[in-house]
Amino acid sequence: MAVQAGGATASLPIRAMAPGGVTGPKRRRLRVAHGRSGLMMTSPFLALFAVFFAGPLIYSIVLSLRSPLTGAYSGLLNYRSAFSNASFWSAIVRMGYFGLIQVTVMIGLAIVLALLLDSPYCRGRKVFALVYFLPYAVPGVIAAIMWGFLLEPDLDSALGLPHSLGLTSGPIQPLSYRLVLYAIMLIVTWEWTGYNMTILLTSLTNVPHQVLEAAKVDGASELSIATRIKLPLVRRTIIFTVVLSIIGTLQLFNEPVILNEIATTGNSLTPNQIIYNTAFVFGNEQLAAAQSVILAAVTIVATVAFYGLVRRRMNPLAAPRATRAVAK
Amino acid sequence: MSVNAAQLRSPAFRGSRGVLARRAKTTVTTAFLVLVAVYVLIPIYWLVVASSKNTSQLFNTQTFLPPLHVSWASNFKGLFTFEDGDFRWWLLNSFIYASVTATLAAAVSTLCGYGLAKYRFRGRRMVFALVVGSLMVPATALVVPLFLLEHFMGLTNTYQGVILPLIVYPFGVYFMSIFCADAVPDGLLDSSRVDGAGELRTLWQISRPLLMPGIVTLFLLSFIGTWNNYFLPLVLLGTESRFPLTVGLSAWVSSLSSVGAQPIYPEIILGSFVSVLPMLVLFPFLQRYVARGLSFGAISGE
Numbered sequence: 001m002a003v004q005a006g007g008a009t010a011s012l013p014i015r016a017m018a019p020g021g022v023t024g025p026k027r028r029r030l031r032v033a034h035g036r037s038g039l040m041m042t043s044p045f046l047a048l049f050a051v052f053f054a055g056p057l058i059y060s061i062v063l064s065l066r067s068p069l070t071g072a073y074s075g076l077l078n079y080r081s082a083f084s085n086a087s088f089w090s091a092i093v094r095m096g097y098f099g100l101i102q103v104t105v106m107i108g109l110a111i112v113l114a115l116l117l118d119s120p121y122c123r124g125r126k127v128f129a130l131v132y133f134l135p136y137a138v139p140g141v142i143a144a145i146m147w148g149f150l151l152e153p154d155l156d157s158a159l160g161l162p163h164s165l166g167l168t169s170g171p172i173q174p175l176s177y178r179l180v181l182y183a184i185m186l187i188v189t190w191e192w193t194g195y196n197m198t199i200l201l202t203s204l205t206n207v208p209h210q211v212l213e214a215a216k217v218d219g220a221s222e223l224s225i226a227t228r229i230k231l232p233l234v235r236r237t238i239i240f241t242v243v244l245s246i247i248g249t250l251q252l253f254n255e256p257v258i259l260n261e262i263a264t265t266g267n268s269l270t271p272n273q274i275i276y277n278t279a280f281v282f283g284n285e286q287l288a289a290a291q292s293v294i295l296a297a298v299t300i301v302a303t304v305a306f307y308g309l310v311r312r313r314m315n316p317l318a319a320p321r322a323t324r325a326v327a328k
Numbered sequence: 329m330s331v332n333a334a335q336l337r338s339p340a341f342r343g344s345r346g347v348l349a350r351r352a353k354t355t356v357t358t359a360f361l362v363l364v365a366v367y368v369l370i371p372i373y374w375l376v377v378a379s380s381k382n383t384s385q386l387f388n389t390q391t392f393l394p395p396l397h398v399s400w401a402s403n404f405k406g407l408f409t410f411e412d413g414d415f416r417w418w419l420l421n422s423f424i425y426a427s428v429t430a431t432l433a434a435a436v437s438t439l440c441g442y443g444l445a446k447y448r449f450r451g452r453r454m455v456f457a458l459v460v461g462s463l464m465v466p467a468t469a470l471v472v473p474l475f476l477l478e479h480f481m482g483l484t485n486t487y488q489g490v491i492l493p494l495i496v497y498p499f500g501v502y503f504m505s506i507f508c509a510d511a512v513p514d515g516l517l518d519s520s521r522v523d524g525a526g527e528l529r530t531l532w533q534i535s536r537p538l539l540m541p542g543i544v545t546l547f548l549l550s551f552i553g554t555w556n557n558y559f560l561p562l563v564l565l566g567t568e569s570r571f572p573l574t575v576g577l578s579a580w581v582s583s584l585s586s587v588g589a590q591p592i593y594p595e596i597i598l599g600s601f602v603s604v605l606p607m608l609v610l611f612p613f614l615q616r617y618v619a620r621g622l623s624f625g626a627i628s629g630e
Contacts, residue, residue, distance in 0.1 A: 045436050158391055202622075
């Protein structure tokens with residue numbers, strides 16, 4: 001899973017930055033000269049962006065409109081076959097189901113961990129914060145190899161334990177067709193909980209001291225400080241981590257590919273697996289391009305829909321109100 | 329004797345019940361935190377133990393217990409000699425891909441972010457909108473068309489073919505433009521200009537030291553991202569000697585299931601251990617920088 005740090009952010013501080021100190025015509029002359037240097041400084045990025053980002057993006061749209069057989073313009077033919085392809089749609093729906101469970105569990109756990117590390121009941125905060133963040137340094141492929149071997153009964157004798165105790169008819173098979181989706185959830189949660197916790201913890205550290213002290217003076221318990229003051233104040237950060245996770249879920253690739261190599265768990269579990277197969281196993285690049293465009297569109301729609309949902313459902317005044325109530 | 333409010337609220341004054349309750353909460357909290365830490369550390373612990381076992385030990389000894397006789401020496405020999413020692417190339421390649429990409433991505437993003445933050449020019453807002461808009465595009469959507477374009481340009485199966493697309497790091501530009509706006513005061517730039525220094529020289533001599541923490545963060549994020557990347561090099565590379573560790577190890581894993589193949593489990597496990605070891609060892613020192621970068625998008629939107 002290739003989650004890029006960043007993602008969509010709500011407000012963007014584009015600041016007016018007039019160089020101060022110099023005035024009059026001299027300043028204008030300076031500004032024009034400076035302006036040119038500014039454009040020059042952005043040009044290496046813009047050149048690479050044009051070739052390796054905008055180029056492929058436009059090309060995939062052009063390609064998706066061409067016939068796989070003749071290469072001629074074929075309208076929405078590829079989109080029609082992508083839409084009518086049952087396995088592609090069930091992969092997208094499967095990711096919806098996956099995300100509903102996995103993202104909820106992971107962000108829930110990340111919130112609890114961040115609040116506990118931020119509470120006075122935590123000993124050794126630095127050590128725990130480091131340990132939880134460690135999986136970020138482990139490539140998804142390696143994480144999948146480790147967990148894949150650990151979830152294979154041949155290699156992991158512990159999976160045979162319930163069987164030897166007479167509880168099950170055989171060793172547990174987490175990589176069986178029935179359970180593999182949950183095995184991937186276990187792996188992805190392992191990989192990204194600490195990452196999300198780190199983001200939340202940094203945000204919690206930025207909650208103003210005065211607010212927390214005022215709450216303590218008023219006799220608020222640690223639990224109500226955590227749920228009524230800290231949580232509303234880091235609400236935007238929580239939304240941000242959920243959005244990153246939704247994007248990551250729809251892009252899942254590394255873990256299912258590696259697990260399939262270990263235990264033949266299926267080569268079309270996720271949309272990206274299907275896109276890869278369409279392009280490089282079946283050589284149908286035009287259809288793969290259409291599928292990529294659809295996946296990108298689904299990702300953007302899911303992100304925007306989630307933003308819309310939380311904007312409407314949650315009171316936008318929630319955070320200020322909590323602050324005001326305490327600061328009084 | 330007068331007692332002030334702070335003393336009244338102190339745990340000691342509230343009596344032993346408050347102390348006990350607090351201690352109980354600390355115990356429960358610690359127990360839960362340890363439990364989660366075990367979940368995080370189990371696979372890493374297993375990796376260390378399993379990397380010391382040979383094939384028969386892997387299948388016949390207790391999974392989480394170290395073997396009676398460690399096989400590290402023979403495993404290392406196998407790892408570095410199997411199939412003409414391809415693994416050595418993968419290790420070197422991963423290092424090349426990650427360090428070159430991170431250096432160039434940090435340089436290009438810093439230059440662009442600095443230009444956006446400190447200068448006003450025609451099209452500045454459009455460039456900014458482009459950068460922010462591309463944060464929404466999932467990176468994997470570009471892989472297939474990127475392969476076709478690179479194939480056309482003769483860049484597939486080359487180092488630069490993997491490195492060049494990864495230098496384009498919109499988040500890095502976004503991060504740097506905000507970092508520059510806060511870290512470099514405009515007055516400082518003006519006085520440097522009055523002294524007659526050119527813009528690039530000002531950037532290098534005056535601004536660069538102030539920007540260093542941000543540059544380090546960017547370098548690390550890009551380094552880790554490239555080191556961990558799999559999809560892009562998998563698609564772009566065909567020759568084994570160009571593979572990074574992730575693609576190479578996954579090729580070994582897929583060979584496990586082919587008929588008559590050698591059971592190279594120990595090589596794969598030790599290879600995985602070697603691939604994560606450098607980063608795990610350095611992580612305590614780097615954590616601070618990395619964490620700052622990750623939280624950046626969230627906090628600036630706060």
